[in-house]
Amino acid sequence: MPQNTSLDVRPLASGDRAAWEPLWQAYLEFYEHTLPDAVSDLTWARFGDPGEPMAALGAWDDSELVGICHYVLHRSTWASGTYCYLEDLFTVPAARGRGAGRALIEATAAAAREAGAEKLYWQTHTGNTAARALYDQVARHEGFLVYERPLD
Ligand SMILES: CC(C)(COP(=O)(O)OP(=O)(O)OC[C@H]1O[C@@H](n2cnc3c(N)ncnc32)[C@H](O)[C@@H]1OP(=O)(O)O)[C@@H](O)C(=O)NCCC(=O)NCCS
Numbered sequence: 001m002p003q004n005t006s007l008d009v010r011p012l013a014s015g016d017r018a019a020w021e022p023l024w025q026a027y028l029e030f031y032e033h034t035l036p037d038a039v040s041d042l043t044w045a046r047f048g049d050p051g052e053p054m055a056a057l058g059a060w061d062d063s064e065l066v067g068i069c070h071y072v073l074h075r076s077t078w079a080s081g082t083y084c085y086l087e088d089l090f091t092v093p094a095a096r097g098r099g100a101g102r103a104l105i106e107a108t109a110a111a112a113r114e115a116g117a118e119k120l121y122w123q124t125h126t127g128n129t130a131a132r133a134l135y136d137q138v139a140r141h142e143g144f145l146v147y148e149r150p151l152d
Pocket of ligand 1: 027030089090091092095096097098099100101102103123124125128129130131133134135
């Protein structure tokens with residue numbers, strides 16, 4: 001499918017909440033996860049707070065939001081600067097294969113570099129073949145596994 005040359009990737013602004021919400025909910029559904037509204041409200045508020053180390057970017061096709069990603073800057077014991085964790089990436093099914101996912105990753109890398117980050121990284125499920133087909137083109141799989149331990 002041809003790449004979409006009319007895509008515009010930019011930080012989401014406070015007025016974009018209504019456009020962001022369905023993509024955020026669809027992303028949570030993709031992971032079969034639900035979140036209390038209060039957490040989504042807090043997450044959205046943090047994106048708009050310059051004192052918070054997290055932000056959201058959107059890929060727009062004219063007036064339609066077709067993709068979102070969220071990233072978090074954090075300290076590292078291995079660096080004097082920061083690292084950037086790309087926590088969420090989602091494009092609407094109708095827009096897939098047109099370059100929105102790639103454009104969001106590249107825009108995150110640019111924003112992270114601008115913010116002084118030394119590294120951008122992210123994780124995905126081993127079975128997410130669509131995501132991995134993209135990630136293998138724009139980053140290196142270093143071979144690490146992710147372990148999780150929920151804390152009560
Ligand atoms: C993963 C995801 C973000 C990719 O978004 P996208 O907008 O389709 O990505 P792009 O159009 O930029 O794809 C770029 C490359 O990825 C590869 N790719 C993307 N989807 C693919 C698929 N379904 N099958 C095979 N390759 C695929 C293609 O090789 C494409 O390369 P090309 O430009 O040379 O053709 C999107 O499929 C998605 O939102 N999936 C559901 C949520 C998800 O998995 N998020 C990531 C969680 S870690």
